[in-house]
Amino acid sequence: MEWYVVGLGMLGLLMGFILIGLPIPFALAAASIPFLFDILSLKSTLVTTELKLWGVWFDYILLAVPLFVFLGELIGRSSIGPNLYWFMHSKLPVKGAAAYGSIGACAGFGAVCGSSMVGALTIGGVALPEMLKLGYGKRLSSGILAAGGTLSVLIPPSLILLFYGIVTDQSIGALFIAGVVPGLILVSLFFVIILIWGKVKAEDIPGHESVEPIPWLLALSAILPVTIIGLLITISIYAGIATPTEAAGVSATLTLLLAYWFGGLRLPGLMASLRSTMQTMGYLGLLLSSGVLFGFVMTYHQIPQQFTELFVEMQLSPYAVLAMIVLFYIILGMFLEPVSMTFITLPTLYPLVHAAGFDLIWFGVVFTITMEIAVLTPPVGLNLFVIQNLAKDEVTIGDVIIGCLPFIAALFTLLILLIGIPDTALWLPELME
Numbered sequence: 565m566e567w568y569v570v571g572l573g574m575l576g577l578l579m580g581f582i583l584i585g586l587p588i589p590f591a592l593a594a595a596s597i598p599f600l601f602d603i604l605s606l607k608s609t610l611v612t613t614e615l616k617l618w619g620v621w622f623d624y625i626l627l628a629v630p631l632f633v634f635l636g637e638l639i640g641r642s643s644i645g646p647n648l649y650w651f652m653h654s655k656l657p658v659k660g661a662a663a664y665g666s667i668g669a670c671a672g673f674g675a676v677c678g679s680s681m682v683g684a685l686t687i688g689g690v691a692l693p694e695m696l697k698l699g700y701g702k703r704l705s706s707g708i709l710a711a712g713g714t715l716s717v718l719i720p721p722s723l724i725l726l727f728y729g730i731v732t733d734q735s736i737g738a739l740f741i742a743g744v745v746p747g748l749i750l751v752s753l754f755f756v757i758i759l760i761w762g763k764v765k766a767e768d769i770p771g772h773e774s775v776e777p778i779p780w781l782l783a784l785s786a787i788l789p790v791t792i793i794g795l796l797i798t799i800s801i802y803a804g805i806a807t808p809t810e811a812a813g814v815s816a817t818l819t820l821l822l823a824y825w826f827g828g829l830r831l832p833g834l835m836a837s838l839r840s841t842m843q844t845m846g847y848l849g850l851l852l853s854s855g856v857l858f859g860f861v862m863t864y865h866q867i868p869q870q871f872t873e874l875f876v877e878m879q880l881s882p883y884a885v886l887a888m889i890v891l892f893y894i895i896l897g898m899f900l901e902p903v904s905m906t907f908i909t910l911p912t913l914y915p916l917v918h919a920a921g922f923d924l925i926w927f928g929v930v931f932t933i934t935m936e937i938a939v940l941t942p943p944v945g946l947n948l949f950v951i952q953n954l955a956k957d958e959v960t961i962g963d964v965i966i967g968c969l970p971f972i973a974a975l976f977t978l979l980i981l982l983i984g985i986p987d988t989a990l991w992l993p994e995l996m997e
Contacts, residue, residue, distance in 0.1 A: 565602050567870045574599060574861065578908070588904045589850035592858045599861050618853070624809055625730060626852065630845045631812035632721055635793070636677030637837035638819045640686035642827025647786035648672050649690050650778045660769045662698055663708055663758045666691045670712030671751045672787075675794030676819070677716050678723035680902075680939050684713025684947045685954075692954050701768030702959050704761055707967020710947040711754065714936035714975070717902075719747035721797050724902055724935050726808065728928045731910045737802035739928045741996060742989045744798075746929055746978060749988070753974040761970065785826035793819055802996060848903065855907030862911060872915045882920040886983070889913055890934055897938025901946055905938065929989040930982055937975050940968045 574595050581591035639645050652665030652672070669687045677683050688709040695705040717724050720740035729736040762769045797815050800806040806814065823829035829837075862868060875885060892913075896905055910931075917927050939947045948964045982988050 565599075565865070567865045567867050570599055570602070570865045571862070571867045571871070574858070578858075587850075588900070589847070589854045592851070592854035592908065596854070596857045596861045599865075603861075603864055625736070625807065628726060628808040628812040629723065629848065629852075630841060631809070631816045632678045632723060632726070633682075633844050633848075634837060634841040635812070635816045635819045636679055636682045636686075636716075637840050638816070638823045638829065638834075639673065639676055639790075639827075640682060641833040641837050642823035642829040644786050644789050644823060644827040645669075645673055645686045646690045647778065647782050647827075648790060649687055651783040651786055653691075653694070654777045659771060660758055660762050662691065662695050662700060663704065663762075663769065664755060666695070666708050667712050667715075667751060667754045667758070670709070670715045671719060671747070672790050674716035674719035674747070676721075676790050676797070676815075678721045678726065680713045680717045680936070681946050681950055683716030684710060684950045687712060688951050688954050692951065692959075696955060696958055699770040701765065702963045703967035704758075704765075704768045705967070706951050706955075706959050706964040707969075707971055708754075708758065710940060710945075710951040710964055710968050711971030711974075713947045713950070714939060715747060715751065717936050717939075718743050718750060718929075718932055720744065720794075721808075721812075722932065724906065724932050725928055727903065727906045728910065728931055731906065732914045732924055732928070734924050734928060736808045737804075738925050738993045740798055741802050741993045742925050742929050743932065745992050746933070746982060746989055749981070750974065750978050753977060754971060757970045757974055789819070789822040789826055793822070851903060851907065858908065859911045868912045868915050871912055872919050875916055876919055882922065883983075885916060885920045886922065886930075889917065890930070890979070893931070893934040894937055894941070897934065898941045899944050900938070901944065902935035902938050905935065923986065923990060925993060926982070926986050926989050930979065933975055933979050933982070937972060940972050940975075 577595035577598070578591055581594050582588060586594065649665060649669040652668040653662050654665075658664065666687060669691065670683055673683050673687055677686070692705055692709055695708075696702065716722070720743050722740065722743060725739040725743060726736060728734070729739050758769075793815050796818065797811050800811045800814070801808055820829075820834075823833075880888075893905065893909075896909070900908070914924065914927070918924055939945050942948060942961075942965055945965075945968075948961060948968065952959055952961045952964045987994075
């Protein structure tokens with residue numbers, strides 16, 4: 565069977581299964597199995613499917629995923645996350661302190677949590693009711709917190725960068741370090757948006773905020789754990805002291821202790837963290853396993869290689885290829901969530917990026933930014949629904965979407981900056997080498 569017949573057939577089946585409502589992990593597996601029969605007998609197909617679905621968890625580096633998810637849940641269910649927001653809010657003596665503080669808290673939380681949804685839920689759950697009570701505009705408040713959650717995806721550790729590194733076989737440490745400078749630039753762009761918003765629509769930002777200052781002891785109980793954990797993860801991985809899995813294990817253990825001593829975490833919170841982690845990993849586990857099966861069939865039929873050769877023969881310029889890939893991800897991101905996109909599309913597209921002459925560490929950051937845009941674009945923008953669900957009676961999904969538009973523009977600005985000046989992402993990894 566020709567490679568393009570297999571490729572189009574698998575894509576058609578996958579889209580068909582998704583459209584009829586089949587969960588994506590099952591859709592991936594169901595789209596793969598018919599084409600396994602072209603390779604193997606029925607008995608061998610069943611055995612291969614079982615091995616591929618189970619065998620993915622023998623990959624040592626993937627153990628880092630549940631550990632990072634657990635780490636984020638511990639922070640979110642202790643008082644460390646809320647106290648971080650309280651500190652950022654009450655210690656900023658400027659107009660719009662809650663808005664700037666929300667972005668700062670999301671950035672700080674992003675330094676210990678790799679999930680955009682967990683970041684939006686943790687900081688948003690505390691900040692959104694407070695901002696609305698203080699008199700901030702609904703669109704500004706919801707837009708800030710939905711967009712702020714994306715900082716958890718770019719600022720290391722990042723689950724998307726981790727998955728990207730696994731799929732493309734790139735250094736996880738280099739990817740994490742490459743995300744630092746773009747992450748800080750994005751925080752600055754978000755600050756600028758809040759400043760401009762306050763000038764254009766002054767009524768959305770109250771002139772005076774009556775907030776009780778956080779005691780310094782409580783502030784330190786939030787700042788120190790986040791700083792220690794963030795530095796431990798990034799430095800230990802990049803310096804070669806620990807693998808991502810070892811760093812995740814040590815960090816999760818340390819977070820558990822810090823959440824107990826400084827964050828007031830007790831047994832009910834611990835059990836809730838474990839339960840939430842298992843629920844998240846139940847979905848991610850199936851998604852990873854079925855993604856490996858999908859990739860096995862594509863690799864056997866050499867679809868990534870043939871696809872790359874086809875584009876090379878078209879003699880398109882490297883930037884035309886890059887523009888097509890970025891546009892593809894932005895459109896696809898309106899309908900799929902980032903982890904699914906990573907495992908469905910990346911095995912086929914990253915060889916094309918490499919053949920076009922782009923650095924794969926740099927492209928990892930570009931790819932991650934397109935995933936950030938995906939969680940903010942309807943109809944399937946996860947962060948939109950997470951934030952709207954926190955204040956159903958006061959904020960509509962339309963308010964969240966409109967509030968996110970300036971922040972989506974900031975993400976596009978960062979994307980253009982990275983394409984125009986690749987050293988924005990590559991300078992720090994090269995410096996540390």
